[in-house]
Amino acid sequence: MNTVAPRAITFDDFVPGALLGERTELVSDALAGPWQRIFGTRPEDGAAGGAEAASLAVVLMMRAYLAVVAPRPPGNVHARQAFSLQAPPRRGEAVRSVVTCLDKELRRGRRYVELQVQGSGDGGRPLYSARLSLIWAA
Amino acid sequence: MNSQPLQTATLKVDAETIRAYAELTDDFNPIHLDPAFAAATPMGGVIAHGTMSLCLLWQALFRSFGDRAFDGLDLDIRFVKPVRVGETLCAGGAPSTDAGADGCYDVWVRGDDGSDRVVGRLRPAPTC
Numbered sequence: 214m215n216t217v218a219p220r221a222i223t224f225d226d227f228v229p230g231a232l233l234g235e236r237t238e239l240v241s242d243a244l245a246g247p248w249q250r251i252f253g254t255r256p257e258d259g260a261a262g263g264a265e266a267a268s269l270a271v272v273l274m275m276r277a278y279l280a281v282v283a284p285r286p287p288g289n290v291h292a293r294q295a296f297s298l299q300a301p302p303r304r305g306e307a308v309r310s311v312v313t314c315l316d317k318e319l320r321r322g323r324r325y326v327e328l329q330v331q332g333s334g335d336g337g338r339p340l341y342s343a344r345l346s347l348i349w350a351a
Numbered sequence: 352m353n354s355q356p357l358q359t360a361t362l363k364v365d366a367e368t369i370r371a372y373a374e375l376t377d378d379f380n381p382i383h384l385d386p387a388f389a390a391a392t393p394m395g396g397v398i399a400h401g402t403m404s405l406c407l408l409w410q411a412l413f414r415s416f417g418d419r420a421f422d423g424l425d426l427d428i429r430f431v432k433p434v435r436v437g438e439t440l441c442a443g444g445a446p447s448t449d450a451g452a453d454g455c456y457d458v459w460v461r462g463d464d465g466s467d468r469v470v471g472r473l474r475p476a477p478t479c
Contacts, residue, residue, distance in 0.1 A: 244375065247371060247374060247375040248375060248406075250371055251362075251368060251371050251372055251375070251403075251406075252362065252406060252407070252410060253410075257414070258410065259409070259410055259413040259414075262413065262417075262418055263409075263412075263413050263417065263418035263419075263420060263421040264406075264409045264410045264412070264413035264414075266421065267409040267412075267413075267420075267421045268405075268406040268409050268410075271402050271405055271406060271409075272375055272376055272402075272406075274402075275376040275377070275378060275402055276376055276377050279376070279377050279378055280377070285380075287380060287381045287382065287388065288380070288381070288382050288388070288392050289380060289382070290382065290394065290398075290430075291400070291401035291402070291430055292429065292430055293427075293428065293429045293430065294401065294402065294405060294426075294427075294428050294430070295425070295426065295427045295428075296405065296425075296426045296427075296428075297424070297425045297426075298421055298423065298424050298425075298426075299423055300421075300422075300423070301421045350392075
């Protein structure tokens with residue numbers, strides 16, 4: 214049976230103000246281990262501490278955006294990032310990340326897409342609010 | 352927080368690091384992983400993931416203030432120059448001297464040549 218690959222989401226598809234979707238993911242060893250392999254395993258590296266936890270908030274933001282806004286054209290570039298951290302996620306916590314399109318704009322021939330990702334943890338406690346500015350490839 | 356510069360954090364960015372970060376974030380954009388594809392883009396070659404630098408900034412913050420650095424903060428950064436394979440990044444910052452930015456830090460991530468790859472401002476809560 215032939216299958217047709219889904220069409221990549223293009224700049225024209227984005228609707229400012231539209232809720233794009235959400236993802237819930239556990240803060241687990243499966244995330245912490247790879248973070249430590251890159252950034253270090255010692256307490257002074259922030260392993261199992263604040264640096265790791267704050268980084269995993271960023272990782273969860275990216276994983277949510279990439280899972281929700283898919284498939285994407287290859288070659289997108291991250292231009293700017295705002296990140297408000299209210300509280301770092303805890304190991305074992307289920308983090309719900311909600312992705313919204315805030316804006317899109319053509320500037321100097323480049324396609325800019327602004328996305329918001331808001332993360333909350335157990336009991337709905339606010340964890341982070343992020344704004345990604347991306348140069349969309351198509 | 353205080354009036355001292357941030358302690359720095361460094362990271363060697365090689366192809367293995369980029370692959371590991373791609374797997375951590377599920378970000379397999381070929382601009383980070385495929386030299387032939389990346390060479391044909393306006394970036395002209397492979398670039399590291401932008402948020403890898405953000406994580407390095409967190410490490411500089413942690414080294415400066417410990418866990419309390421993450422009790423609440425606002426960060427706004429721009430990725431001003433690509434991070435290339437083989438570079439060693441250094442993240443740091445200093446108290447902002449701009450009017451109206453008391454308690455804030457101007458933060459950066461720099462490459463081997465000392466030029467900025469990431470610049471921005473950190474506003475620790477709730478002083479700013």
